[in-house]
Amino acid sequence: MENFIIRDENALYFETHYSCDNAIFLAIGQKGYFITDGRYETEAKEHIKSTQYEIEILISHDLIRTAKNILKKHEKATFIFNPQEFSLYFYEKLTSGLKINFVPKPNFHQEKRICKTKEEIALIEHSQKLNIKAFDKFAAWISKNAKDKNEAFLHFKSQAFLTKKGKYDLSFNPIIGINANAAKPHALPSNDQLLKGDLLLFDAGIKYQRYCSDRTRTGYFGKNGFNFKKEQHFKDSTLQKIYDIVLKAQENAIKHAKAGMLACEIDALARNVIEKAGYGKYFVHSTGHGIGLDIHELPIISARSKTRIEEGMVFSIEPGIYIPNKYGVRIEDLVVIESNGARILGE
Numbered sequence: 001m002e003n004f005i006i007r008d009e010n011a012l013y014f015e016t017h018y019s020c021d022n023a024i025f026l027a028i029g030q031k032g033y034f035i036t037d038g039r040y041e042t043e044a045k046e047h048i049k050s051t052q053y054e055i056e057i058l059i060s061h062d063l064i065r066t067a068k069n070i071l072k073k074h075e076k077a078t079f080i081f082n083p084q085e086f087s088l089y090f091y092e093k094l095t096s097g098l099k100i101n102f103v104p105k106p107n108f109h110q111e112k113r114i115c116k117t118k119e120e121i122a123l124i125e126h127s128q129k130l131n132i133k134a135f136d137k138f139a140a141w142i143s144k145n146a147k148d149k150n151e152a153f154l155h156f157k158s159q160a161f162l163t164k165k166g167k168y169d170l171s172f173n174p175i176i177g178i179n180a181n182a183a184k185p186h187a188l189p190s191n192d193q194l195l196k197g198d199l200l201l202f203d204a205g206i207k208y209q210r211y212c213s214d215r216t217r218t219g220y221f222g223k224n225g226f227n228f229k230k231e232q233h234f235k236d237s238t239l240q241k242i243y244d245i246v247l248k249a250q251e252n253a254i255k256h257a258k259a260g261m262l263a264c265e266i267d268a269l270a271r272n273v274i275e276k277a278g279y280g281k282y283f284v285h286s287t288g289h290g291i292g293l294d295i296h297e298l299p300i301i302s303a304r305s306k307t308r309i310e311e312g313m314v315f316s317i318e319p320g321i322y323i324p325n326k327y328g329v330r331i332e333d334l335v336v337i338e339s340n341g342a343r344i345l346g347e
Contacts, residue, residue: 001052003028004080004108005067007090010293011082011109013210016055018047024067028077030054033070035063064094075099080108107298114290114298115312120211121336121345124291124314127208128334128346130168131215134161134206135228143225146194151176154200155189162206171205171212171295182218182328185285185320196221197235199327202228205295212295213346214316216332218243230331239329242279242321246329249273249319253287254335257317257342263305270319271303279321288316291334313337314345 004027006012012019015027016034020043023036032053036044041059048055060066071079076099083091083104095102116124138161146154155176162170177187178194182201194200203216217228220235230247234240253269267287274283286305290297291314299307301315318332335342 001027001029002080003074003077006082006085006109008082008085008109010210011085014109014113014293015053016048016050018044020044022063024063026067026070026079027053028070028074032056033058033067035060035066037061037063064090067094068098071098071100077101078103080105082106082108110290110294110298113292115310116292116314116336117312120292121312121314123209123211124213124334125336125345127206127211127213128215130164130208131162131204131206131213132346134164135202135204135215135217137161138202139219139226139228142194142200142221143227146221146226147196148193150191150193151178151181151189152191154194158202158204162204168206168208171207171214175201175203175216177201177328179327180325182330183322183324183326184328185322185330194221196223199234199239199329200226201328201330203330203332210293212291212293214291214295214332214334215346216318216330218246218329218331239327242323242327243329245274245277245279246319246321246331250317250331250333253317253319254333254342254344257309257335257337259309259311259337259339261309263299263301263307263309264303266309266317267301267303267305270317274319274321282321282323283319284322285320288318288332290315309337311337311339317342 006025009019020040026033032055035058038059044057078101080103138158158174178192178198181187198221201218205214220232249270252273256269257266270287286302288301290299314336316332320330322328334345
């Protein structure tokens with residue numbers, strides 16, 4: 001087993017079923033050391049468990065010093081760490097005076113958990129089911145109450161449906177965009193008001209037992225109300241064409257994604273549809289990203305990614321077309337790769 005050192009909370013949780021904002025975990029063979037301060041002693045002892053490591057909980061006023069005392073007993077050993085979660089100050093203080101081979105490996109822990117277990121897939125799927133229910137309740141509220149409400153208020157209101165009034169945490173800050181603001185993939189809520197005939201893009205997710213969900217829909221606020229179904233009808237014929245292209249791109253990628261493909265090949269399944277329709281330059285981001293304890297995990301489904309897709313990988317398929325100062329369309333679902341291809345989670 002590889003020796004490593006981690007600080008990221010989701011990595012801590014994956015290894016020990018517990019995390020806090022001030023902890024270090026050292027894995028040395030089959031022995032694990034969870035180092036934290038007295039504020040978290042009781043909870044750590046209540047919750048920490050592992051099937052991989054025999055874990056010793058150490059309470060310290062100086063986490064780095066305690067970690068160094070352990071590492072000194074294993075000099076000349078090799079330890080992997082993720083440099084993205086270590087500040088320069090932390091790294092220099094930890095490594096000074098030690099004869100340890102520290103090997104930086106960005107995202108090494110996400111690589112470790114890139115293929116999800118059946119239990120993890122079930123948690124992500126349940127999270128997405130809860131997310132879909134929240135979308136539907138928000139849509140029903142929009143139909144009856146949202147006319148003349150601005151994006152900032154809609155953004156605020158959406159969180160009550162997503163979190164079920166505080167029962168669940170958000171996966172990320174929701175994205176909501178009306179018309180031209182929807183042309184910004186990560187739009188911030190504005191004072192633009194929602195009126196009949198407007199386009200509304202909504203991208204949101206929640207956490208269930210710490211596992212994230214993520215979904216995007218683009219809908220039309222018409223005289224018959226509003227919904228987040230994939231079948232949408234816009235009065236603007238060009239917008240309808242763009243919407244249909246994005247939907248076709250998404251459906252093509254989901255239908256043909258399979259284990260053994262490269263991530264860039266899945267990206268191409270969506271991107272080629274958009275490019276052939278003449279809108280390639282308006283698809284400005286990757287087709288998808290992995291999801292789990294982090295909202296953005298591996299694999300990255302992009303034009304440059306050479307990751308080999310395997311069964312058990314869970315990721316988004318979310319092509320989009322964004323016409324500056326006019327409108328944007330994005331449609332997103334989560335899929336899991338199984339023996340016969342990609343299955344949409346939550347439906």
